[in-house]
Amino acid sequence: MAAPSSLASSHLxxxxxxxxxxxxxxxxxxxxxxxxxxxxxxRRAQRVVAMAGxxxxxxxxxxxxxxQFPSSFCSWLTTSFFLLLLPLQFFVGGNWKCNGTKDSxxxxxxxxxxxxxxxxxxxxxAPPFIYIDQVxxxxxxxxxxxxxxxxxxxxxxxxxxISAEQLVDIGCQWVILGHSERRHIIGEDDQFIGxxxxxxxxxxxxxxxxxGELLEEREAGKTFDVCFKQMKAFADSITNWADVVIAYEPxxxxxxxxxxxxxxxxxxxxxxxxWMKTNVSPEVASSxxxxxGGSVNAANCAELAKKEDIDGFLVGGASLKGPDFATIIxxxxxxxxAA
Numbered sequence: 001m002a003a004p005s006s007l008a009s010s011h012l013x014x015x016x017x018x019x020x021x022x023x024x025x026x027x028x029x030x031x032x033x034x035x036x037x038x039x040x041x042x043r044r045a046q047r048v049v050a051m052a053g054x055x056x057x058x059x060x061x062x063x064x065x066x067x068q069f070p071s072s073f074c075s076w077l078t079t080s081f082f083l084l085l086l087p088l089q090f091f092v093g094g095n096w097k098c099n100g101t102k103d104s105x106x107x108x109x110x111x112x113x114x115x116x117x118x119x120x121x122x123x124x125x126a127p128p129f130i131y132i133d134q135v136x137x138x139x140x141x142x143x144x145x146x147x148x149x150x151x152x153x154x155x156x157x158x159x160x161x162i163s164a165e166q167l168v169d170i171g172c173q174w175v176i177l178g179h180s181e182r183r184h185i186i187g188e189d190d191q192f193i194g195x196x197x198x199x200x201x202x203x204x205x206x207x208x209x210x211x212g213e214l215l216e217e218r219e220a221g222k223t224f225d226v227c228f229k230q231m232k233a234f235a236d237s238i239t240n241w242a243d244v245v246i247a248y249e250p251x252x253x254x255x256x257x258x259x260x261x262x263x264x265x266x267x268x269x270x271x272x273x274x275w276m277k278t279n280v281s282p283e284v285a286s287s288x289x290x291x292x293g294g295s296v297n298a299a300n301c302a303e304l305a306k307k308e309d310i311d312g313f314l315v316g317g318a319s320l321k322g323p324d325f326a327t328i329i330x331x332x333x334x335x336x337x338a339a
Contacts, residue, residue: 090332091312094125094319105131111322113140118330146174152196164203178210180251190233198237206243215252246290247314253294265292269309298327305331306338
């Protein structure tokens with residue numbers, strides 16, 4: 001087994017590639033453990049506490065390592081805690097919905113390929129099914145591709161549906177599930193959506209899991225009840241959350257030009273994270289990304305990005321304009337300043 005100092009070195013050598021890293025390659029380990037407390041947000045501190053109290057690492061093992069390599073152990077422990085304090089990787093998804101032609105998609109891909117994007121952001125775009133292959137073959141590898149829907153199980157005699165296996169076959173890494181337009185126009189219910197998510201994940205397709213309330217539900221004070229009910233349907237079906245991103249999209253703010261204030265969005269994001277802590281696990285709650293979707297545009301993204309529990313965006317109309325979408329992606333700089 002490698003000595004703790006070797007483990008620390010291997011962790012540090014991977015810093016630029018860590019999905020949780022928010023500060024880029026210039027991040028360095030602190031010289032003293034006390035420095036870990038500086039600039040530590042409430043959520044990052046909760047992540048450390050969650051890991052420390054998970055009970056998944058036997059206390060005897062670190063004790064034995066400490067007795068064998070006392071100085072190296074301290075170095076390794078400092079590095080490990082430092083890595084846990086790093087912010088979650090920002091995530092921006094573009095949902096193109098039922099828009100586009102071969103020519104307009106080609107133009108948009110050209111704009112995205114030419115855009116200068118911050119390196120520490122995961123970027124995904126979701127074209128209509130018939131353009132996924134075109135986009136996948138022409139878009140920079142810097143941006144991953146998502147579907148907007150998927151069938152609940154293996155393919156077969158299901159007219160008009162697309163299976164997770166077919167998405168994998170063409171190299172599509174993600175799928176958006178539970179979007180309000182699927183819920184309220186197509187009529188998909190919570191349990192059906194949860195089962196879709198479980199099957200997609202079983203086939204190694206990552207999931208953007210959408211939740212959100214209608215205007216009348218918000219006005220009736222039912223925002224949390226609705227979101228938690230939708231979350232429960234996902235939680236009842238999903239066992240591995242590593243490949244899931246949660247998207248909170250207040251339905252009253254989708255395609256209406258209205259947008260939740262940063263404070264309103266943060267309130268719901270924090271409540272969802274607390275729900276995850278109680279109903280799934282503290283570890284999942286502290287590591288999962290919760291992104292905001294609801295008329296996000298180039299003008300309002302920076303203020304939204306500053307909020308602690310907003311880990312990115314699911315973008316609709318603005319994702320059809322390359323320069324605007326790039327601005328939203330690069331709003332991660334506001335997150336860095338706020339941190």
